[in-house]
Amino acid sequence: MNFLYPGFLFALLAIAIPIVIHLFNFRKFKKVYFSNVQFLSAVKEQNSSREKLKHLLILLSRTLAIIFLVLAFARPFIPSSNQSINNASGSLVSIYIDNSYSMESLNKEGSLLEEAKRKAKEIVNSYSLTDQFRLVTNDFEGKHQQVVNKEELISMLDGIKISTAARSLQQVMNRIETDASANKNEATYLISDFQQTFVGKQPIKKNESIDYSFIKLNANSLPNISVDSVWSISPVHLPNQPEQFVVQLRNYSEEDASDIPLQLTINKQQKAISNVKIAAGKTLKDTLSFSGLKGGWQKATITIKDFPLTFDDQLNFSFKVAQDLNVLSISSNPSEKYIRSLFSADPYFKLTEMPESNIRYSAFEDYSLIVLNSLKEPSSGLAQQLKLYVENGGSVVVFPDLDVNAANFTSFLTSLSLPGVQQLNIGPAIASTIDLKHSIFNDVFEQVPQNIDLPVVNRYFSYAERNSSNKENILKLPLNRFLFARYNIGAGKIYLSASSLSDKDGNMALHPVFVPLMFKIAFASTKEQQLYYTTGKDNLLESERISLSGNQTLKLVSEDFEVIPEVRQTPGKTLLYVADQVKRAGFYDLKKADELLSVVAFNDDRLESDMHYANENEIKALFGKQNIAFYNSKKDALSMNVELKNKSSELWKLCLILAVVFLAIEIGLIRFFKLSKNI
Known part of the structure; x- marks a missing residue:
């Protein structure tokens, strides 16, 4: 026999209490003088023996009651014979x-x-x-x-x-x-x-x-239809401009689903509705168009009505409608007109111009895009600040001055991890070719003609390429040279042109492709936050780089819940580790003190949608x-x-029953065990 709680066996020392009471509870007999001693002796012997028996039985009952009560608390059991x-x-x-x-x-x-x-x-x-x-x-x-x-x-x-x-x-x-x-x-x-x-x-x-x-x-x-995912077609989100989002629905059942109501609400206001039909086991993409958004963070929800499973009938996502986009132009020519005319035509772009001789490096982080146009003497200090800016996620466009000192310009380019100047090429006008599959030209051309008119140049740099693994050609020239290319450096991008914007070097600045090229570069320079995350799965959130002082912290706040994430700074962005703290779908405001930095949306995992x-x-x-x-x-x-x-056989109940039985025997002995008198 084993005990689950053997420590209670120390309580068996309590059996000393009734023993002590028995030893010190002797009954004192009173002397009675009687004429015939023979009769008195007979009465005395008879009562003493019966009383002694009664006390012994009571002592035994009390002792056994205590023993079995202690054993009940010690939880005795008999292990099975099969246990090793x-x-x-x-x-x-x-x-x-x-x-x-x-x-x-x-x-x-x-x-x-x-x-x-x-x-x-x-x-x-x-x-x-x-x-x-x-x-x-x-x-x-x-x-x-x-x-x-x-x-x-x-x-x-x-x-x-x-x-x-x-x-x-x-x-x-x-x-x-x-x-x-x-x-x-x-x-x-x-x-x-x-x-x-x-x-x-x-x-x-x-x-x-x-x-x-x-x-x-x-x-x-069970039949089930879920809101699977959503993404944006619009390259940027502008106030009061048309917006397009594509929502994907999935039918997990073996039957066709028809008349499924689909609704898009933004900031609790209905923006778009639709009615869809989905074939059995298929997915459906539907485009929702709307407009009229104001600046700031938007809390959007796509909802369908589907029974009996409803946990995946809603998808939350968030995005920001920016009021403007800051662009910095650095040029050595005060009369430069092409960059000024391009970005001044749209009020969305806020253009700031700085002369090459007076550059404020501390202001670089305030701009999404920096354009370098025909710099005469680019310095090593400028190269150092630009490299830091690009590694932190910034975008830079470089249009060279073809009359610049080649050695000086090569030193500037190599400091930015770009190829140096190989030679200046001068000759008849050369037409370029365009990579229409590049992400820059997505949604730019509705239809591409066979004999498309492209920029031509008669003066351009050829560069000494050493490592082209991070290079993407956008506009190309013959002999495997490029007119305009993108280099991915750190978390940012640098766009390098082989020719300048001057009329004497070519028609690039006057060509119609120049406008969408520069606009798409500017739009791509904005850092879009992920539309939504998944609870229990996405524990790492990415945000634009957030500057924090020594005693400042960030927090994610919902209506009745608050999370303080672990913050790690990386080039170009801030990483927030929430571990498994976010367990509920919804919207969470990212705040620094009382300042709203962004809105993060969470959704339940669609892994459970397939029944x-x-x-x-x-x-x-x-x-x-x-x-x-x-x-x-x-x-x-x-x-x-x-x-x-x-x-295993547990015995604690039996011990408890026996303890009660012996207590009852003790009470019975006290009340009903009578000592007969011999008269």
Whole structure:
């Protein structure tokens, strides 16, 4: 016999109390003078022996009552004969409960989550008192990784609720095996509906020292349509300008869906509506057009109506409508007109001009785009500041002065990690070619003619290319030379031209392609925030570089929730680590003190939207020759051979009953054991 709480056995010292009471509770007899001593002696002997017997029986009853009461608190049990002698410390049992959105589905037993809890309790109750348990859910919470006893685990099971986190089977097994104990016999039970998206299609590896048992709950396949994703067609978001967003819907059922209402709201105002039809098992893209947005951050929501599953019927996203875009032009020629005329034509662009002789380096970070036009003597200090600006995410366009000192200009270019000048080419006008597949020209041309008119040059630099891995040609010249190219450097970009904007060098500044080229470069220089993130999956958020003093912090704030992320500064951006703190879909304001920096949108993972389930053969095929046990939810703990292997006989109830019985005997002896008198 073993004890679950052997420390309570020290309370057996309490049996000394009734013994002491018995020893010091002698009854004093009063002397009675009687004429015949013979009769007095007979009465005395008879009463003394009966009273001594009564006291001994009471002492025995009290002692046994205390002993069995102490034993009841020590929780005695008789281990099963099948338990190994070397396994006296018990087994470690891990139980995974799938609490994803799909477990909200109903079957004949109620919700799948409640059925999973009942199955888990059956398994727990079939193990012995020396066994230890660990609970795992999709939340991957630290408290669920603690080793607990039977009663504590059952209490934890009652507190499990549906979670927004979606995991894969391999992730769950990796989590369990991370805390595997080498000193215990470990068994693991995974209780789930085993969606196909949860199981996956890749082979799964497991720890051979752990016995896995898969318990599949019987779930019904349900029709479901989800708002899958959204993206913007508009290159930039301007106040009171037309906007276009593409939304993708997915039909996971085997039947066509028709008359699905689709609605777009921005800042709680309806902006676009549609009615769509989606074929079975297909996706549909629908373009939503609207206008009339004001400047600032926009909180947008796309909503459909679909039953019975509704968790994926809404998609949140956020974006910023900028009031303006700051452009800096640095030139050695005060009469320069092309850059000024280009960006002054649209009020969205706020152009600032600086002469080459008076450049304020500290103001560079205030501009999204810097244009260098025909600099006569570019300095090393300018090159150093521009390189820092580009590595932090800025964009620079360089139009050279072809009459500049080649050696000086080469030194400036190499300081920016650009190729140096090889030679100046002068000759007849040469026509360029255009890379229409480049991202700069996306949505620029509705139709491209066969004999397209392109810029021509009669003077241009050829550059000594050393490493072209970060180079993208936009406008090309013969002999594998470029007229205009982009170099990706750090987090930013530098656009280098082979010719100047002067009329004597070519017609690039006067050509119609110059306007969309420069505008698309300016639009691309803005740092767009990601439209939305996924709860439980995206733990790293990216933002424009945020300057913080020593005692300042950032926080994500929703209506009744606040997160303080870990902040890391990288070139060109600020990274925010939120770990697993964001568990609910919605909008979160990124604030520095009371200043609103941006709005971040979160959505639930669409991994749970596909309500198709893997069968036993599909699951076993992923494990290959690895041994696993697979059970249907209709089978109980006895059918899984858990009861016979692990059940121990508990004796605490018997001890408690015996303690009450001996207390009753004591009371009976005191009240009904009468000492007869011999007269």
